[in-house]
Amino acid sequence: MDQYIGTPLEVRSDKDAGTFQVSRRVFTEQNILDLENEKIFQRCWLYFGHDSELPEPASFLTRTVAGRDFIFNRDTRGNVNVFYNLCAHRGGRVCREKTGKANVFQCFYHGWVFGSDGGLRVIPQEGAYPEGYKNDSRGLVRVPRLEQYRGFWFICLDANAMSLSDYLAGAKEYIDNIVDQSEIAMAILPGGQNFQVDANWKLWHENGMDPFHVHSVHSTYFEYSADATKVGTERANAQGVSTAEFDTKASAEVMMKGRYNALMQTKTKFAFDLGNGHMAYDYPSTHGRPFAQWHPTWDPKYKAELDNVFEKTVARVGFERAKKMAHFDHHILIFPNLAIVDNHGIMIRTYFSKIPNEMLVQSWTIAPQEESTEIRKLRLFSYMDFLGPAGFGTPDDVEAIEAAQRGYKGAEDYGGWNDISAGVSPKDPMNFVKHGDEGRMRVFWTKWQEYLAS
Amino acid sequence: MMLAPRSDIAIEEAERLIYLEGELLDHWRLDDWLKLYTDDMTYLVPTPGMPMDCSPDTSLFLINDDRFRMESRVKRLKKKTAHSEYPHSTTVHMFSNLRVAGQDGEGTHVHGVFHVSRYRDGITDIFMGRVRYRLVKQGDDVLIRYKRCDLGVDELVPQGRLTIIL
Numbered sequence: 001m002d003q004y005i006g007t008p009l010e011v012r013s014d015k016d017a018g019t020f021q022v023s024r025r026v027f028t029e030q031n032i033l034d035l036e037n038e039k040i041f042q043r044c045w046l047y048f049g050h051d052s053e054l055p056e057p058a059s060f061l062t063r064t065v066a067g068r069d070f071i072f073n074r075d076t077r078g079n080v081n082v083f084y085n086l087c088a089h090r091g092g093r094v095c096r097e098k099t100g101k102a103n104v105f106q107c108f109y110h111g112w113v114f115g116s117d118g119g120l121r122v123i124p125q126e127g128a129y130p131e132g133y134k135n136d137s138r139g140l141v142r143v144p145r146l147e148q149y150r151g152f153w154f155i156c157l158d159a160n161a162m163s164l165s166d167y168l169a170g171a172k173e174y175i176d177n178i179v180d181q182s183e184i185a186m187a188i189l190p191g192g193q194n195f196q197v198d199a200n201w202k203l204w205h206e207n208g209m210d211p212f213h214v215h216s217v218h219s220t221y222f223e224y225s226a227d228a229t230k231v232g233t234e235r236a237n238a239q240g241v242s243t244a245e246f247d248t249k250a251s252a253e254v255m256m257k258g259r260y261n262a263l264m265q266t267k268t269k270f271a272f273d274l275g276n277g278h279m280a281y282d283y284p285s286t287h288g289r290p291f292a293q294w295h296p297t298w299d300p301k302y303k304a305e306l307d308n309v310f311e312k313t314v315a316r317v318g319f320e321r322a323k324k325m326a327h328f329d330h331h332i333l334i335f336p337n338l339a340i341v342d343n344h345g346i347m348i349r350t351y352f353s354k355i356p357n358e359m360l361v362q363s364w365t366i367a368p369q370e371e372s373t374e375i376r377k378l379r380l381f382s383y384m385d386f387l388g389p390a391g392f393g394t395p396d397d398v399e400a401i402e403a404a405q406r407g408y409k410g411a412e413d414y415g416g417w418n419d420i421s422a423g424v425s426p427k428d429p430m431n432f433v434k435h436g437d438e439g440r441m442r443v444f445w446t447k448w449q450e451y452l453a454s
Numbered sequence: 455m456m457l458a459p460r461s462d463i464a465i466e467e468a469e470r471l472i473y474l475e476g477e478l479l480d481h482w483r484l485d486d487w488l489k490l491y492t493d494d495m496t497y498l499v500p501t502p503g504m505p506m507d508c509s510p511d512t513s514l515f516l517i518n519d520d521r522f523r524m525e526s527r528v529k530r531l532k533k534k535t536a537h538s539e540y541p542h543s544t545t546v547h548m549f550s551n552l553r554v555a556g557q558d559g560e561g562t563h564v565h566g567v568f569h570v571s572r573y574r575d576g577i578t579d580i581f582m583g584r585v586r587y588r589l590v591k592q593g594d595d596v597l598i599r600y601k602r603c604d605l606g607v608d609e610l611v612p613q614g615r616l617t618i619i620l
Contacts, residue, residue: 190513193610198577227526380510392530
């Protein structure tokens with residue numbers, strides 16, 4: 001062993017032996033989860049919500065993040081706030097609705113009233129207190145830090161944390177490539193999906209970075225995709241629409257020659273360490289993308305409009321960037337618990353564990369505000385080809401990580417370690433990232449251990 | 455609304471069809487189950503917590519299947535590599551409070567409630583909610599043209615995923 005990171009030892013590596021391992025205790029033990037809450041979730045920037053979820057002054061929603069109940073609102077002056085959802089008086093839950101519009105929030109326990117800016121407005125028994133007792137020091141409690149990057153609002157429980165902009169580091173460029181899919185602004189669509197997974201939160205974050213599970217876990221998706229491409233190609237050709245550049249026999253590399261060669265030369269797939277534990281990877285899409293890439297699986301009637309959106313994007317952001325945004329799938333994993341997947345639609349997902357072997361997943365989809373009715377419909381239909389709790393992909397990921405979690409029972413008997421060694425090389429740092437190896441996950445685990453040990 | 459709207463399809467016929475559907479699903483006879491549906495079928499399950507009138511054209515759903523994707527779902531569920539349903543769950547489909555709610559160009563509207571229990575690998579999950587069918591006559595058969603299941607929960611906790619057909 002040449003490297004023991006942190007105490008207690010949870011991540012160990014040996015470059016000469018070509019190994020990188022993570023203790024299975026990190027998925028099962030309450031004391032590790034307690035440490036994570038203290039050292040990661042109370043110090044890192046955590047995704048909270050999107051600007052479009054608060055469309056007008058007085059809009060609000062309630063959301064649980066990092067195990068805390070919050071109110072997310074736009075006050076009557078238009079400022080965005082995140083308050084702890086509790087009364088200054090005796091801690092009653094001030095807002096018990098999921099979403100709506102409210103100029104004031106009244107605690108039903110003893111009737112204290114707070115403005116949408118959090119200020120204390122009414123104590124019903126004010127006469128029982130000294131004069132001046134009703135003041136804003138007894139207002140709703142604000143989350144210590146609240147900042148946004150291009151419409152994505154994050155909170156941080158550590159008042160002394162670095163700025164969100166510094167924290168996001170290289171992930172900002174990827175967020176830009178999502179946000180710039182719109183000429184105006186992106187909007188979260190109705191139908192955010194919350195669901196429970198019986199596994200530790202880190203297993204899904206890791207799964208989102210894992211290159212090797214795709215073909216074994218998702219073979220039924222690829223078979224479905226091949227069927228849909230065959231049927232769609234026949235439909236398109238019958239209508240005289242050429243599908244040559246999407247030849248079903250073509251591998252991604254062949255597609256590259258037709259569509260991506262100018263942009264990417266010999267490379268087809270990419271993965272990057274974005275700093276601060278974030279990573280992303282990109283590869284040429286082999287299916288339709290609601291943002292500006294028609295594919296034979298879709299009715300040819302959509303092609304002209306998608307091509308037009310692409311041309312408009314080229315005019316706005318340039319050819320190279322438009323190609324990257326429209327013709328590649330993107331997976332962005334932001335430390336510690338945010339995933340943004342841009343493939344069959346855009347999925348934004350967070351996950352938290354209250355107990356080690358469960359997580360609550362919150363997920364949303366987002367789209368350009370100006371998108372046409374027809375493409376919006378297509379986007380929402382396409383999302384379910386793979387994504388969501390009833391899609392042809394996501395449930396099998398869930399099965400895989402739940403099965404792993406079950407397998408960890410008894411790991412203490414034999415000191416079990418997960419192996420994340422593919423690609424470890426004496427000449428590279430442990431978090432060196434290539435598309436096709438497990439360095440993608442080592443980016444996360446290296447940062448995870450650094451936080452826990454600090 | 456009339457208590458007993460006029461319809462070409464009697465409630466007894468609708469019940470026979472819907473109970474048969476539940477039985478075929480519980481026995482995982484999915485190819486036979488598909489035969490109960492028309493070629494222009496739609497099967498919808500909105501995201502939990504959404505209103506009963508939300509549309510798959512503007513809101514994210516759990517399921518919005520046309521015939522091709524429904525057949526693909528069945529094809530997938532029959533494979534050992536559909537990991538989330540291998541081995542298959544045991545299910546009990548219960549449909550109740552069924553009534554003919556009306557008839558229009560889309561077919562005979564039948565409304566009711568469902569309660570589907572799913573057991574797998576030591577865990578039992580319940581999916582319950584309201585079901586809306588549109589049934590049509592084709593020759594001597596009554597077929598399902600549209601089925602929509604609105605779950606009566608706000609989130610899939612603890613169910614997690616919906617890999618069975620409701």
